[in-house]
Amino acid sequence: MRRRTLLQTAGLSFVGLQLGLLSGCGRDSAPELATPPSDPGAREALRELAGRLNGIEFVGPVCATEIGEAEPLEALLQQLRDTPETTLEAALLTRIASDFANGERLDIAGWQLSRTECLLLAAGAHEQGMSEPRRTEQGELQFQQFAEIERWGPEETIEGRIFNPIGNGRGGFWIRVAEPVPGSTRLMLDGVLLATHFEPGVVTASLEPDYMDEVIAKPGMYPLLMVDTARNIAQRVGYLTVRPRPPAATLADGSQSAVFCQVERWGPDHANQGQAFNEQPDGGAAFWVRIGCAPRNARLRLNGRPLPTTVSTSLVTARVPHYAELEPGDYVLDIHDPDSGETLQVGTFRVN
Amino acid sequence: MITDARENLPEVLEAEVAIAGGGPAGIVLALELAERGRKVLLIEGGGRNSPEGGMSLYQNTTSGRSYPLTGSRLRWLGGTTNHWGGWVRPFDERDFSDEPTGEMPGWPIGAGELGGWYRKAADWCEVGSDKYDPERIGLEDRARLLDLTDTGFRHRIFRFSPPTRFGTRYREALEQTDKVDCRVNLNLVDLEQSDSRVRRARAVTLDGKACTVRADHFVIAMGGVENARFLLDQEVVPGNQSDLVGRCFMDHFGFTPGLMLAAEGLQYERGQIPGEDLMTVMAPEPGTEGPNSCVLVQATAPDDVLPPAYWTNPAIGGDSAGHYSLSMINAPTPHPESRITLTEERDALGMRRPNLHWHLPSTEFRPVIALFERWMDALSARNQARIKWNRKDAPGPDDFVGVGYHHMGTTRMSSSPDHGVVNPDGRVWDRDNLYIAGSSVYPAAGFSNPTLTIVALASRMAEHLHRQLEG
Structure with missing residues (x-):
């Protein structure tokens, strides 16, 4: 029981990110972007776009610093007007494509963004009053069924015995599923994410030799979860029981x-x-x-x-x-x- | 028939073709020759099953860049297919036609030479389909993939064997055919040679039994390291007219450049497309500068700097998004200084142990990184993705680099004895009846896993030997 409590705690404290941000996001038509760059209403259309940019809490303020433009919106509008395009959207796409083609990139914590894109983000930060970069907060792992598990194994082993051995000191689990699961799915044993592989109808996961040794050395019950790391949701699979080695x-x-x-x-x-x-x-x-x-x-x-x-x-x-x-x-x-x-x-x- | 040589070993074993090594090359070659009515001796140094207690004969040393050699070799019937992951794909046309970077030439045969043999290899490896062209199976219409139009890159497919454990899967066939005399726990140790031929060979067991092997043709199919080790341990090293036996060791090396933000639910990974057991990767089109490496995509947890919500913005992505980790499998360059040599230490059979000096200089990563940058800019320019580029620099000389456990190149195939060990038939250049089978003959390797090509070449060699025996 001690282990079970410990494991549930470990599972729930798994670093999870961005729950809910993926839901309901269809392709955005953004009618204001149909405005020609030369149109007198283009400035307001661009401001409206900048004001509702999503997911820029970190990159927006950093872009503002990197670009160093006092009026990023004006600078962006001028650049878009310099293109032959007849809508703001087409002009933005052309400029971004041109930036990447010409190596006009900015490195924001590793992310490679186009200079024009960064100008837009700087404008977004300005419009949304963001001055300090802020990483997206981590959320807690939520439990929700997302896969139809038909059967799985192994459910038990004996102290000191590698379960379901696959060679080189490794062993692992197999789970038969009715439908493909997201590629971001990982199996998690006792709070530890396992190297997970997918075959038609089967998800398998293996323990590194050191972790295998650690698990089979200690009799107890180890919770096995299936986690969709992209959505930060988990589904219980069952428990691996490590029984004490008999005489x-x-x-x-x-x-x-x-x-x-x-x-x-x-x-x-x-x-x-x-x-x-x-x-x-x-x-x-x-x-x-x-x-x-x-x-x-x-x-x-x-x-x-x-x-x-x-x-x-x-x-x-x-x-x-x-x-x-x-x-x-x-x-x-x-x-x-x-x-x-x-x-x-x-x-x-x-x-x- | 499979016999444990420790229990039953005559003084002389005779066959039309003697094959040393019971891995995929040896087993396929033996069974295909048997199908053609040839009398075959198949010698496997290990037993029928895993020795469980380690394989001391395979102990070795390494130098140069760190390489996990000991754990990547298996010495029992079936060879390294006993821990094979099952990934299969043929080499691309450009793998056969491109000259590798570096000083050594590429393949002396074209892709068309192996076409029919690849189909046969797919059967041996129990792969459900031999179709690898995404267009032929309408992949881009059926799967959610990035649009690579005009990027200079294209989608390529890996398929999967169950994986076939050749020693287990074909044990019954070996047991049942009276054309194959399969001896396990028997090790080929010496070749008795004239200037142009192998006259006979000597094989021994670990418990001290010995026999003479007589055959019209001898095939060494011991594995990518052991083939070179065996040749180098001979008093006169066959095929070494250009000092290339053991040189040009290659393995596919990994590189993990970063992360990708792109449309949600991309179906690159295995198990994502109902009814198809395949995995899709991205690789350069012919004509795109750089090595024939590939980019693998695997869905992963969101990044906290550029969250999925960012991709919903109009004129950027405008769609729901997911994060994907990116990794690369890279085409190795055949460097002569990357090599197997022998140490003075001897194993229990009296054979000198090998040392692998893996030469994978940091400069080898430059074209890989440049290729990745090209791919990144092309996809970003087409608004297909944004890329987090974590690793812009090559690993240092002492850094560990991931490998495929694919031992290749140490007895390379060539169009001239000046550049290789075996000719396009797999025959050792200076011996009329000595052949090498397996990935040690690869002069270049693209990013494809070696097993399917090992089997295709073994099938092809069976036909060649059969015709040779017909006279």
Whole structure:
């Protein structure tokens, strides 16, 4: 619970910006910009435009300083009148294009703006009474559903085990979504944004090796969020549970296993000859072994015969394709890890 | 059939073609030759699966600019496709036709030479489509992209393999064909050569078993670093008539110039266009000055200096907006001083370990930065975007630079033995029956990931070897 509280706090304090600025912004036709630059009403039209420029709290005052024009509106109007264009909008576009083509740029905290554009912004700052540059305030992350999540994983791992490994010490999550999500979407685990990738219908995210080590070293519940960083909204995905590592298994020679945890229970331990035990939907037979941990390449074996095996976090299952051929008698069920060479006895399976 | 050489290794292994290296080049070459009825020996130094415990044979040293070499090589069946991201695209025509900057020549073959092989490579790599021309698939009508008309730049496409892990995906095919004798945990270490041919080779296991390999043709397909390392470790270095074995190491290097404010919801990233698994980038049109690098666009959080609201202003953007981070994948220059050499330290097989000296001078970033500036001005002039240009200077010589883990150029292909190691067929210039497969033969690399071309060239080599064997 301690972790959960901590994580929610971390998630909510994620730096978010500009919520709401994107909403309702369609292309602005700006009828006053249809005025010819030479028209006596052009000055007022330009002033009106400058007075309602958006998003210039920082760049407006900086442009005013950089340009150093006492009357930026007048200077701008004069420049626009020097173009052959017949509307203010066309004249502005022509001047801006010309500036960029000729390297007439100003660098405003890295942003490359045209000199003409900056003149307009200076006029805007003047009209709107802005004298000091002000960065846009950060907002808090808001929770809102924006993606239709069909399923996701993995939901749990064991202390010390990389989940969903993808090599080089990395591992991560996958989320199946019904519709494409915005490209600005990132997965966030415990307040940390993850490198996120998109495939058709799937969002994946990976943890850097150091962060993976940090997470799997501490049992607990880690909240996973899907965040649209552009809109500063988040959607809960679920929790990754890191379970404490169960005790190591004891091997037949009395030594402690380096790769297997103790078997908790398994089954079935007996069956009638020819009968599909633990019958599967397709009529086949299968074993299940509830075990604290097992390597992903581990294979269940029946009297030494490898079985098609699936290893998940705390469960190993295997189909028994040859169940119908088993004669009455006792069979040894064990689990073998080809990488370490270890074999762990599971139990004896009896066919009656 | 796949056999662990530690468990079963005859004194002599014989085939029409012996291939050393079970990565994508080796596997495709082996299976394509088998399809043509050829008897093939495929030798893989690693096992069937990840060794889990590291790959000490691949330990190395580096000098020059920092390069993460050890982690970028994988030694087991499937090679580096075992950690491949799956990005695929063929080289552009200009990659084959442009002369790279620097002193070395470019490709001796044209784009048309690989056309049909690229289609085959798309099948091997399990890519859903082999169409890479945005116009052919009507991309600009279907996706929300910037208007690049008259900018000197154009949209280009990356497609994606699942990604195909060649060792896993084609294991069954290798197991089932009786034409391929695939031996894992077996390492080719020596070539016994005459002046013009490889007579035989020696292969060993880490636990001390050894065998002689006899074949009509030998192919080295060990990887972009290991190909050069293997050749350099021979008593007489094949193909080294111009001292180019190991030289001209290249990788695609990254550069992250800044941020973009543009229309909201641009669909450049993978997974944004329903029904198409592709990613769109921007690259210079033929004739635009500069390297064939590309600009990648990724939506990101808003900037607090020029917020999205700025783009709603008339005569500037007049539309709802979003911010996008910009990054570049850059065409490398083949520098002879960027090279693999051998150190005196030997690995467990007795082979000398490699040192990579990665020569990526700061001057190599100048044309990249100039290209970005050209792109920035063109888009800004057309009122398509505003750009935050964070990095106007090249990284210093000690700064870390992102790479693609694409090892290329160390046994370059050339039209003359004076400028390369292999001829346009991939044959080592001074050996009649020794070939090199893989990205080490690339003399230039544009911005495309290498795997599709590796596979296309391997398919092409299979046909060539088949014809050679027919006489």
